[in-house]
Amino acid sequence: MIDVPPKEWLSTVDAVRTAGFDYFDWLGCVDEIGRRDCFRIVLLVRNLAAKAEPMMLNCWLPRDDPRIDTVRTVYAGAAWHEREIAELFGVEFVGGDSRRLLLNPEFEGTPLRKDEVLAARTGLDWPGAKEPGETAASANRRRMVPPGVPDAAVWGDRDESQPAAEPAEVAESAGGRIRRRRT
Amino acid sequence: MAAISAEAANKPIIGRRFYELVDFQPMRTHRDLQEFPYNGLVSFGLDGEHYRGVMRWVDWYGDGSLYVLDVGLACCTLEFDAAAPATAGPLPGLDARAQVAIVISGTVTDRLAPAVAAVIDGCEQQAGRRPAVISFGACASSGGPYWDSYAVTKGVDQLVAVDAYVPGCPPPPEALAAVLDQLMGRVGS
Amino acid sequence: MSLPEPSHRWIRLIEPACTSCMICARECPSWCISIDSHTEPVEGLLAGARERTRNVLERFAIDWSLCMYCGICVDECPYDALEWVSDVTQPGSSSAALVEEMVEKSEATSR
Numbered sequence: 085m086i087d088v089p090p091k092e093w094l095s096t097v098d099a100v101r102t103a104g105f106d107y108f109d110w111l112g113c114v115d116e117i118g119r120r121d122c123f124r125i126v127l128l129v130r131n132l133a134a135k136a137e138p139m140m141l142n143c144w145l146p147r148d149d150p151r152i153d154t155v156r157t158v159y160a161g162a163a164w165h166e167r168e169i170a171e172l173f174g175v176e177f178v179g180g181d182s183r184r185l186l187l188n189p190e191f192e193g194t195p196l197r198k199d200e201v202l203a204a205r206t207g208l209d210w211p212g213a214k215e216p217g218e219t220a221a222s223a224n225r226r227r228m229v230p231p232g233v234p235d236a237a238v239w240g241d242r243d244e245s246q247p248a249a250e251p252a253e254v255a256e257s258a259g260g261r262i263r264r265r266r267t
Numbered sequence: 268m269a270a271i272s273a274e275a276a277n278k279p280i281i282g283r284r285f286y287e288l289v290d291f292q293p294m295r296t297h298r299d300l301q302e303f304p305y306n307g308l309v310s311f312g313l314d315g316e317h318y319r320g321v322m323r324w325v326d327w328y329g330d331g332s333l334y335v336l337d338v339g340l341a342c343c344t345l346e347f348d349a350a351a352p353a354t355a356g357p358l359p360g361l362d363a364r365a366q367v368a369i370v371i372s373g374t375v376t377d378r379l380a381p382a383v384a385a386v387i388d389g390c391e392q393q394a395g396r397r398p399a400v401i402s403f404g405a406c407a408s409s410g411g412p413y414w415d416s417y418a419v420t421k422g423v424d425q426l427v428a429v430d431a432y433v434p435g436c437p438p439p440p441e442a443l444a445a446v447l448d449q450l451m452g453r454v455g456s
Numbered sequence: 457m458s459l460p461e462p463s464h465r466w467i468r469l470i471e472p473a474c475t476s477c478m479i480c481a482r483e484c485p486s487w488c489i490s491i492d493s494h495t496e497p498v499e500g501l502l503a504g505a506r507e508r509t510r511n512v513l514e515r516f517a518i519d520w521s522l523c524m525y526c527g528i529c530v531d532e533c534p535y536d537a538l539e540w541v542s543d544v545t546q547p548g549s550s551s552a553a554l555v556e557e558m559v560e561k562s563e564a565t566s567r
Contacts, residue, residue: 187418188377195417204415205487212482216475217495217511228482402551409521409551412486422521422551433547434520434554439465442544 085140093143094153097127101158105129105139108159113169115198118252121147123175127155127162145175147251154180172196199251205233324358325351333366333451334358336390336398338383341373343404343437350440358393367398368447372437374406374413375420384426399430399450403443408432462542464525469516469558473537476511480529480538488522489529491515513559520545521554 088096107130114124125143145152154177156163166177167185174194176182184191193200210230214220229235238249238257249257327333329352337347347370361367369390375383391397402423405411410421423429431446476493492515498508530538548554 186376186378191377191417193417202415202417204417208487211484211487211490212478214478214481214491216478217493217509219492219494219514230482230487405521405524408554409519411522412524414486414522424551429551431547431549432521432551432554434523434545435465436524439463439544442547445544446547 085142087142087144090143090145090152093125093141094155094158096141097155097158100129100139100141104131104134107132108161109138111155111162111165111169113173113175113196115147115173115196115255116144117147117198117255120144123147123150123173125152125169125175129159150175151178152176153178156180198255201234201239201254202232205230206236206239324356326356327352327368327447328451328453331359331362331365333368333447334361334394335368335370335447338369338371338386339373340371340375340379340383341404341406343372343407343435346435346437346440347372347403347443350443361394361396366451367394367396368401368450369398370401370403370443371407371423372403374411375423375426376418377420378418380420380426383423387427400427401431401433401443401446401450402429403433403435404438405434405436408434411436462540464527464540466541466543466545467518467523467525467527467530468539468541470537470539471513471516471559473535474513474516475535475537476513477534479532479534483528483532485526485528486522486524488519490517490519514561516558517555518558519555521551 086096109128109130111128112126114126116122116124122144125145127141127143128138129141130138143152150173152175154162154166156166157179163181164185166180167183169175170177170180170182171184171187172194173196187195195202210233212228212230234254234257239254324334324336327335335351337344337351339347367390369387371383387398387400400423402408406413406419407423408429410416410419413419414421420426424432431450433442433446435442476491478491481487481489481491491513493511493513495509496512498510501508527540530540546556
């Protein structure tokens with residue numbers, strides 16, 4: 085895994101291709117919120133002739149202004165992957181194809197960012213919120229909170245006088261493998 | 268179960284040209300025709316443009332009484348393939364009593380929803396009668412396990428009136444055969 | 457083609473085994489299980505024994521239009537009150553018809 089500064093992204097990818105890694109495998113993006121305030125663009129390419137290990141290139145982009153050069157001039161197959169990343173993460177590929185791929189033109193938002201909350205489940209009553217022996221979930225008791233749904237105190241039902249939640253706070257509240265009890 | 272009934276809901280067709288949804292060029296369709304001669308064609312309109320889609324119709328009982336089209340969107344289409352008899356082909360001239368059914372197999376994404384609606388309308392025009400619409404599988408019935416997604420239409424009944432909902436993820440092939448038998452009044456065949 | 461019995465085509469509730477513990481409803485990824493229950497005092501205790509209550513299941517429903525047949529509910533039930541059956545889940549003519557109520561309502565509230 086090699087870290088490449090954004091300014092050297094295109095030249096490095098071009099050099100990698102010239103060095104024999106001419107098979108484009110995938111281009112992906114990781115939202116590293118909570119660890120670093122960055123998006124990590126990851127490129128995996130292979131040299132099939134040499135039967136060597138694949139080459140993985142990382143590029144760290146600032147989350148508030150994610151721009152990177154397109155590599156579709158080097159690997160034509162990267163075009164679709166870049167379109168997907170652009171519409172789902174909001175990353176701008178300079179010189180790239182900016183058309184939507186999977187989402188409707190009217191769609192607003194960047195759903196794969198970790199601080200973008202999947203709102204559908206917050207609006208519904210979770211069937212598991214009831215305790216055994218209850219017919220209607222009582223508001224007073226401590227209740228279990230479903231996994232994947234952000235705590236209302238952080239997102240959705242937040243106290244108006246509090247400042248808006250930090251993106252990292254929202255991301256942590258929605259993700260997580262530990263089921264919280266609401267106190 | 269009612270036979271073909273209820274008028275199709277008139278849904279506004281929003282969205283783009285079908286060929287903007289994927290990077291296909293129109294010529295590729297003609298090449299597909301040469302490569303897969305057994306595929307039938309359905310014509311449909313979208314955004315005022317006329318398209319021909321490569322689809323296959325299954326003569327379900329082999330006697331021309333029921334023709335079934337699969338709108339294969341996701342995994343459920345494999346169960347349709349398992350359920351369908353071997354022969355599939357273009358839609359011939361229909362007997363006045365023949366019935367036509369469309370099976371929506373798989374997840375309807377918001378992006379493809381206009382195309383799905385247009386295909387169903389186009390099938391109705393080609394067949395000259397309203398097809399029975401069967402929502403096959405959980406995704407087509409309500410969005411299924413993806414009901415919470417930002418990109419999924421929660422059931423094909425958001426686009427068209429549905430005559431039968433088949434639960435399953437995916438439903439076994441026998442479920443589709445049983446629903447079509449019921450539709451045709453051929454229970455137990 | 458013969459299939460191993462039982463095929464994973466439908467899930468059945470064994471009502472006497474259910475204690476309304478809510479584990480299946482909580483573990484279901486699709487949120488398709490709905491359970492209502494209430495508590496009742498246990499009868500026939502020995503004299504001097506402290507009061508005990510038990511859960512009485514009122515409503516157990518699975519929305520088959522959402523279910524993805526993952527089987528987590530069957531695996532997680534501590535009392536084996538859910539089991540796979542080989543019959544095909546019944547289709548319906550509306551999506552509301554795909555919600556199956558598995559507890560028959562009766563006038564008596566206690567068994």
